[in-house]
Amino acid sequence: MYLKFFGLAERPFAITPDIQYLYLGRQHEQALDTLMYGINQRLGFVMLTGEVGSGKTMITRALLSRMPNTVATALIVNPILSVPELLQAITKDFGIEVRQPSPQKQIEALNKFVLSKVAEGGNALVVVDEAQNLSTKALETLRMLTNLETEKHKLLQIMLVGQPELLKKLKSHELRQLDQRITARFDLTPLTDSEMVRYINHRLYTAGGGGRVFFDAKACRVAYSESKGLPRAVNLICDRALMAAFVQGTCMIDKNIMKAAIADWRGRPAQSPWGLLKRLVFSS
Ligand SMILES: Nc1ncnc2c1ncn2[C@@H]1O[C@H](COP(=O)(O)OP(=O)(O)OP(=O)(O)O)[C@@H](O)[C@H]1O
Numbered sequence: 001m002y003l004k005f006f007g008l009a010e011r012p013f014a015i016t017p018d019i020q021y022l023y024l025g026r027q028h029e030q031a032l033d034t035l036m037y038g039i040n041q042r043l044g045f046v047m048l049t050g051e052v053g054s055g056k057t058m059i060t061r062a063l064l065s066r067m068p069n070t071v072a073t074a075l076i077v078n079p080i081l082s083v084p085e086l087l088q089a090i091t092k093d094f095g096i097e098v099r100q101p102s103p104q105k106q107i108e109a110l111n112k113f114v115l116s117k118v119a120e121g122g123n124a125l126v127v128v129d130e131a132q133n134l135s136t137k138a139l140e141t142l143r144m145l146t147n148l149e150t151e152k153h154k155l156l157q158i159m160l161v162g163q164p165e166l167l168k169k170l171k172s173h174e175l176r177q178l179d180q181r182i183t184a185r186f187d188l189t190p191l192t193d194s195e196m197v198r199y200i201n202h203r204l205y206t207a208g209g210g211g212r213v214f215f216d217a218k219a220c221r222v223a224y225s226e227s228k229g230l231p232r233a234v235n236l237i238c239d240r241a242l243m244a245a246f247v248q249g250t251c252m253i254d255k256n257i258m259k260a261a262i263a264d265w266r267g268r269p270a271q272s273p274w275g276l277l278k279r280l281v282f283s284s
């Protein structure tokens with residue numbers, strides 16, 4: 001509802017991982033390079049970890065969009081699956097038709113597919129997002145899938161993407177063999193304060209805001225101390241701040257507007273513009 005007022009084409013701080021809005025700081029470039037290297041070098045397992053809302057899914061999408069089309073990819077986004085279901089999800093996403101659902105038949109068909117890809121000079125990659133939700137058995141199954149190898153290379157590449165619980169899981173006794181096989185890893189950290197300011201401006205610019213709406217330095221400081229530089233939290237706070245500024249009829253987001261937006265965001269349900277206005281009046 002505030003788009004017209006700020007001259008924006010879209011909501012700049014939506015919380016969907018839309019790669020049109022991708023902001024690439026140094027660590028994001030490094031993450032993409034590390035993971036791409038592991039996949040291209042056929043190292044078998046690569047892993048991307050990071051706190052909730054740190055941008056793992058966004059980086060995963062960016063990586064997939066950069067993948068040459070000689071690389072076949074299967075993306076599993078909801079890995080609360082039994083072993084047979086996981087195998088079926090992988091073959092289905094690769095577009096492999098397997099008549100029998102038995103795990104053995106699925107694995108055979110997958111191996112055949114991977115060998116044919118490699119023979120064509122291509123590669124095959126399975127990406128599992130939210131991998132902290134994989135069961136120990138499912139993780140072990142993935143490890144077995146990478147047993148298909150030549151003397152030098154793994155033929156199937158697997159990328160695990162998950163929250164810090166995934167790291168804990170991999171430290172368990174049963175999974176130590178898998179843990180050892182993860183050759184390329186990257187842990188995403190939150191944005192620094194100056195990165196967060198660039199991130200905010202980048203999103204505003206991408207959404208079509210040609211400098212009309214502005215977050216001042218103090219407002220950014222408040223947003224940083226609240227969000228700790230986690231992009232999803234930054235988006236949620238900034239979206240509320242835009243709403244609060246709209247209610248006040250200003251394009252300048254200052255410290256007071258930011259504080260009111262944060263008070264609204266913390267714990268309290270989404271408010272009507274009039275609720276926000278009341279809070280702004282009482283806080284000023
Ligand atoms: N590098 C980035 N550039 C632009 N926007 C980003 C970036 N990283 C994160 N975001 C924004 O933050 C939101 C949260 O990021 P994302 O969903 O990738 O986090 P996540 O680490 O996968 O979280 P979860 O642990 O909950 O799965 C995204 O929807 C996106 O809007």
Ligand SMILES: [Mg+2]
Nearest residue numbers: 056057129130
């Ligand atoms: Mg995610």
